[in-house]
Amino acid sequence: MSSSTSFHTPMDEISQVHERARQAYRSGKAKSIAFRKEQIAQVSYLLKDNEDRFVEALKSDLGRPAQETVFFDFAASYLNIKLMYDNVEKWTKSRRAGFNLSFAPMSPRVKAEPKGTVLVIGPFNVPVFMLVVPLAGAIAGGNAVVLKPSEKCPACAKLMAELVPKYLDNEMFHVVNGGIPETTRLLELQWDHIFFTGSNSVGRIVAQAAAKHLTPLTLELGGKNPVVVDPRSDFHLAAKRTLWGRVSNAGQICLAPEYVLIPRASQDAFVEAVKEVYASFYPEGPAKSDSLSRVVTEAQATRIKRLLDESQGTIVFGGDVVVAERYVAPTLVKDVAPGDSLMSEEIFGPVLPIVPVQDVDEAIEIIKSRGHPLAIYAFSRDKTFLEKVFDNTESGAAVANDTVVNGGVPGLPGGGIGASGYGYATGKELFEQFTHIRVSLNNPAWVDNIGFGFRYPPYTKKENEKQLRFLSPALPPRPKKVS
Structure with a gap:
């Protein structure tokens, strides 16, 4: 063996x-x-x-x-x-x-x-x-x-x-x-x-x-968990928490953010924020860092390399893959189209695509066009913005101004919907x-004498109606106008 x-x-x-x-x-x-x-x-x-x-x-x-x-x-x-x-x-x-x-x-x-x-x-x-x-x-x-x-x-x-x-x-x-x-x-x-x-x-x-x-x-x-970034949000906070969620465990977390949706006019500013955070995470470079995991197999590394090689996006930093060492560098890719290779499947690695959009409405449409993710993340100080994103999408979790940590919060059941699974972890x-749930009851003999004797034949219509009406609750008010 x-x-x-x-x-x-x-x-x-x-x-x-x-x-x-x-x-x-x-x-x-x-x-x-x-x-x-x-x-x-x-x-x-x-x-x-x-x-x-x-x-x-x-x-x-x-x-x-x-x-x-x-x-x-x-x-x-x-x-x-x-x-x-x-x-x-x-x-x-x-x-x-x-x-x-x-x-x-x-x-x-x-x-x-x-x-x-x-x-x-x-x-x-x-x-x-x-x-x-x-x-x-x-x-x-x-x-x-x-x-x-x-x-x-x-x-x-x-x-x-x-x-x-x-x-x-x-x-x-x-x-x-x-x-x-x-x-x-x-x-x-x-x-x-x-x-x-x-x-x-x-x-x-x-x-x-x-x-x-x-x-x-x-x-x-799992699924492709999106991050929707409000152009008025704190880009440094959004970049730090998104990149952390993406590179932790080398991106091999089912709750990890898979891609960022941000207005096209704000993409470059957000990219600069991510670059600053990346430099602070890996001051001597990720290859020598003790703070970066490896992907689980050479096959995983090969698959991620293929997705990067086929991408039409622009690599901002990273992109290095050493298959024999199962090493995939933290990678940021901008100008990624919804139909790009990096959007074709769950990456499950430390690669973060940025998909520029016209506005939050287009971001929502992209999310809705895909299978339900395990989580949707949104960064904004504006409650109305957050409500718009979450109220118009479906996912296992809706998380504002952070990523991944919801999986460990007591009282929050972890689970998906549709393609991201069912049940709770x-x-x-x-x-x-x-x-x-096993149900039980113990019905005494005397109950038949006060209310349930009517169930036995021969049936008497008048008595039946009286007893059945007593068992039935009052109906809700009839709607005045049916939509």
């Missing part, structure tokens, strides 16, 4: 792992809230006790600076894990349904219950965060979990496979490593929920596989992905 595949799970073991997880779920051990809280806490210490090892693994896999790993993988993970731990008891309690006098004697209630055995397929770009946070959410929901880390980050995947059995229940929680064959085998099996983070193209494959078993699905995808909404 080659070194590149030596950590892959043997194909004949995958079905066994699946069955072990299913049997562990059926044992009922995860019904205990104490068990769930213990395991959620263990997830946090799996990460905390091994931070240095994860930093080194991601340095190996992505050439990533430690600060970016702490920011993107650790901090946001701890916030969400703690949220699950603190709230699992409250979220899982049975609660009364909305009050209705006619049905109150039946004690209608609702309760969040686990879906069963779930599969979490992680990405390469935030390989810790997008595994351990869904894991914590699934545990909070009471599920058994099989994790599939990205094979493109082998050091991180091997570390995860080593640590999960050391920290978590060995029957309930498992790791399967491998590439396309192993993932294909996993997707052939029946799951009670699949949580996938990755590209749109692979997301479609996962969705098709899930549909065969009618398996519910969460898709965390953080917050209480993540817990809800892994549970279903």
